Amino acid sequence: MAYITDEQYYTNGGTNPTGANQGSYQFISLRELVDNFELLYVGEDKLINRVHRHIVLAHTKRAIQELNYNALNMPKVLELTIGSDYQFVLPPDYVNYIRISLNIDGVLYPMIENHQMTYANSYLQDNNYDIVFDLSGNVIETQSALDQNRLDGLTAQLYAGPGPMSGQLGYSIDDEWYFARTIGSSYKTNPEFMNTNPTFKIDKNAGVIHFSSDLQDRHVVLEYISDGMEKGDWSEVKMHKFAEECVYSYVNKELLRNARNVPMYEKMAANKRYRAEYNNAKLAMSNLKGSRLIQVLRGKNKWQK
Amino acid sequence: MINNVRQSVLDLVRKANNGYLTPDEFNRMSHMAQLDIFDEIMSKYADAVVKRTLGLGGMDVADIEGKYMEAIETFIVPESTLTYSAPNFLIPSDCYKIIDKSVVYNSTTPVSKVEGRRALAQIRASNLTAPSALFPVYSKTQDGLRVEPTSITSGIKIDYIRYPKMPKWTYTVVPGSDAPLFNISAVDYQDFELPKFFEDDLIIKILQYAGVSLREIELIQATKSEEIQNKQEQ
Numbered sequence: 250m251a252y253i254t255d256e257q258y259y260t261n262g263g264t265n266p267t268g269a270n271q272g273s274y275q276f277i278s279l280r281e282l283v284d285n286f287e288l289l290y291v292g293e294d295k296l297i298n299r300v301h302r303h304i305v306l307a308h309t310k311r312a313i314q315e316l317n318y319n320a321l322n323m324p325k326v327l328e329l330t331i332g333s334d335y336q337f338v339l340p341p342d343y344v345n346y347i348r349i350s351l352n353i354d355g356v357l358y359p360m361i362e363n364h365q366m367t368y369a370n371s372y373l374q375d376n377n378y379d380i381v382f383d384l385s386g387n388v389i390e391t392q393s394a395l396d397q398n399r400l401d402g403l404t405a406q407l408y409a410g411p412g413p414m415s416g417q418l419g420y421s422i423d424d425e426w427y428f429a430r431t432i433g434s435s436y437k438t439n440p441e442f443m444n445t446n447p448t449f450k451i452d453k454n455a456g457v458i459h460f461s462s463d464l465q466d467r468h469v470v471l472e473y474i475s476d477g478m479e480k481g482d483w484s485e486v487k488m489h490k491f492a493e494e495c496v497y498s499y500v501n502k503e504l505l506r507n508a509r510n511v512p513m514y515e516k517m518a519a520n521k522r523y524r525a526e527y528n529n530a531k532l533a534m535s536n537l538k539g540s541r542l543i544q545v546l547r548g549k550n551k552w553q554k
Numbered sequence: 555m556i557n558n559v560r561q562s563v564l565d566l567v568r569k570a571n572n573g574y575l576t577p578d579e580f581n582r583m584s585h586m587a588q589l590d591i592f593d594e595i596m597s598k599y600a601d602a603v604v605k606r607t608l609g610l611g612g613m614d615v616a617d618i619e620g621k622y623m624e625a626i627e628t629f630i631v632p633e634s635t636l637t638y639s640a641p642n643f644l645i646p647s648d649c650y651k652i653i654d655k656s657v658v659y660n661s662t663t664p665v666s667k668v669e670g671r672r673a674l675a676q677i678r679a680s681n682l683t684a685p686s687a688l689f690p691v692y693s694k695t696q697d698g699l700r701v702e703p704t705s706i707t708s709g710i711k712i713d714y715i716r717y718p719k720m721p722k723w724t725y726t727v728v729p730g731s732d733a734p735l736f737n738i739s740a741v742d743y744q745d746f747e748l749p750k751f752f753e754d755d756l757i758i759k760i761l762q763y764a765g766v767s768l769r770e771i772e773l774i775q776a777t778k779s780e781e782i783q784n785k786q787e788q
Contacts, residue, residue, distance in 0.1 A: 280688060284664075287655075293607050302655075302666035306689050307682035481681070483688045 276487035282309050286500055296515060297504050305500060310478065312499035316492050317477035318344065320531040323489070328352060328470045335465065337458040339451075342475040349449055349458065352468040360460075360469075361441070363448035368459050369393040401462065491533035495526040555753060556584070556723050556745045557736045562757050567764055575764055577723055577734055584721040584746070587759030591752055592650075592718055595625050625749050629715045633661075636710045642698035648716040656713035657699070659690050659706060668693045678702070718747040755781075 253270060256262065261269045277285075283306050291297050291305070317323070324347050327340050350357035371393035373381040381389050408419040408426055419428040429445040447461040460469070479485040488496055502519035505511050560580055567575060575583070602619035605611060611619060630653070636643035645652070657665040668674045668691045677683040677691060685691045685702040692701045692710075701710055724740035737743070746756060758781050 283689075293603055298607075301668070302664060303668070303677055303683045303685075303689065303691055306666075307680065310682045478681075481686075483686055 275489055277490055277493050279306075279309060279313070279483055279486040279488075282488060282493070282496055286497055290497065290501055296511065297501070297508070300504055304504070308500040308503045309496060310486075311503070312496040313486060313488055314476040314478065315499070316488065316495065316527075316530065318474060320495075320527065320534055321477075321489065321492065322534045322536065324472045325475050326470060326472050328468055330466060330468055331460055331464045333465055335460045335462055337449075337460065337469055337471065339456045339458065340471070340473065340475075342478070342480055343456075343473050344476050345474050346451070347472040347474060349472070350470045351446055351464070352470050357470055358446045359444075360446045360449055361444045363450045363461070365450075368450065368452055368455075369395045371396075489534060492530035495523070495530040498523040498526040555750060556721055557738075559584070559746065559753060559756050559760065560723050560736075563760050563764065566757075566761060577725055579764075580760070581720070581722050583760045583763040584723070584756070586763055587756050588718050588721060588746055588748060590759055591748060591755050592629075594755075595622050595748075595752075596651075598622055599626060621751075625752070626715060628747055628749070629718065630713060631716050632713045633711045634714060636699065636712060638707045638710075639698070640707070641704065642695060642700055643692075643710050644698045645712075646714065646716070649714045650717050651715045652694075652699075653713040653715065657692055658711050659687075659701070660709045661711065663688065663690065665701060665710065666691045674702070719744050721746050 253273075258270045258273070261267045283302065286305055286309065287302065291300055325340070325342070329337055331337060348359055349362075350359045352358075371391050373389040373391045375381055383389055406419065406421060408414055408417055408421075408428070410426070414426070414428050417428055419426045421427075447464050449461070450459045451457075452459060458471070477486060477488075498519070502516070502523045505516050505519045563580065564575060599619065599622035602611070602622055606619055611617070629650070631646070634646060636645070638644075654667070655664060657667070659665050666689065668677055671693065674691070674693050677685065687703060687706065690701055690703060690706055692699045694700075699710070699712075722742055722744040724737045724743040725734035726737045726740075728735050746752075748756065761776075762778070762781075
């Protein structure tokens with residue numbers, strides 16, 4: 250691929266979107282990765298003598314996916330406003346989340362995942378508690394009480410009773426009072442749950458995030474990992490140049506792994522090389538800068554109050 | 555070259571009193587001989603490549619692979635645009651073999667070869683390999699090249715090795731003379747397309763065919779032994 254001029258870089262030659270090329274020099278496209286691999290690693294006098302381009306393409310895509318999951322440190326960020334169903338439908342290229350935060354006036358408040366189930370399927374039952382079927386013999390589903398409770402929600406009320414929590418906002422459920430605790434405010438609590446922000450629970454199969462019931466009309470920011478496949482728009486698929494060599498070594502080791510008549514030591518050497526390249530890529534992509542490290546270490550002798 | 559070959563063949567046939575070849579017979583036999591040698595060049599080139607990959611290749615005059623490649627290069631037709639006739643792109647009628655990795659879309663996008671309908675179905679089924687305009691594939695069918703995605707209906711180019719053209723020794727008949735006179739200026743004149751160093755091979759091959767048609771067993775045996783000797787020397 251030819252280099253572009255400065256004008257093309259800054260203005261895309263006046264074509265919309267004019268910023269399409271900005272920052273593009275950091276990356277190498279999927280097409281270039283496949284072309285370069287075929288040029289450098291495939292040939293009569295090379296270990297990989299003959300391989301079809303679509304096989305190289307498949308392994309290159311797998312390499313990009315694996316690096317996106319584990320090494321690239323390039324999260325995607327999406328903000329949505331939560332509606333009355335207290336749900337956030339997962340983005341189409343979502344693989345896993347990094348962090349989910351509540352956006353209040355531009356400040357992000359991280360939320361924790363509620364490990365208790367907050368959603369459930371429910372089958373319709375008659376007054377004898379027998380499951381009801383339709384004419385086709387399928388069960389009839391209905392909204393579960395668990396879902397309904399979450400959607401109904403509870404509003405915080407002022408606790409006026411005795412004890413140390415008097416005057417605090419709390420939740421009254423079945424004549425028992427529950428209070429949110431903030432970090433560091435109390436002993437003998439489970440730090441996993443010491444967060445006053447709302448909670449969420451991800452339903453992977455349904456493809457939604459369920460939130461606790463105090464989030465309607467509020468902005469939630471999802472930072473997540475994708476697989477880098479850009480929803481099948483192959484012209485947009487790219488890899489950072491720091492990880493370019495890692496992609497080649499991944500494809501190389503995968504092709505050799507499945508090849509006949511390749512000695513085991515060659516396969517092992519290819520695998521070793523990939524591990525080394527993977528570590529290099531991961532280190533380079535971790536964005537560890539000397540100046541940043543020094544800045545952090547400056548606080549090492551600080552007295553803690 | 556064709557006139558030299560014809561003279562040599564006629565001299566050798568006459569010398570042994572083995573009859574006479576008419577220009578038409580000679581042309582037909584020349585075509586068959588040229589095709590035979592053309593096939594041999596291909597297989598010898600493949601052998602030379604294998605030898606080189608095993609570390610047995612040479613340089614300069616010992617570069618056998620280069621010698622055959624030079625002969626093959628004459629027949630390479632670069633960047634030939636294929637005509638679309640749904641659902642296939644038609645392969646030129648003189649195509650001997652499409653050169654590997656030479657099929658391109660819009661001059662720059664390589665089109666990957668898929669061998670077999672089953673493999674094509676598998677490729678379509680996987681998101682990792684599904685054909686797209688950026689990564690198209692083709693499979694060879696009886697009727698031509700089937701390119702996927704099917705939205706591609708133009709802009710396919712190939713490099714291919716063509717068959718040699720049929721040689722034609724053209725002549726004029728001089729009044730009062732039995733022998734036809736070689737006419738290089740005729741419109742349909744066509745010389746052999748093989749390089750000069752295959753002249754001997756052509757003569758031997760044509761003599762073999764002449765021997766067969768003339769039922770002269772000695773001529774066949776003589777040319778066969780000459781051919782074997784040549785191979786041993788190689």
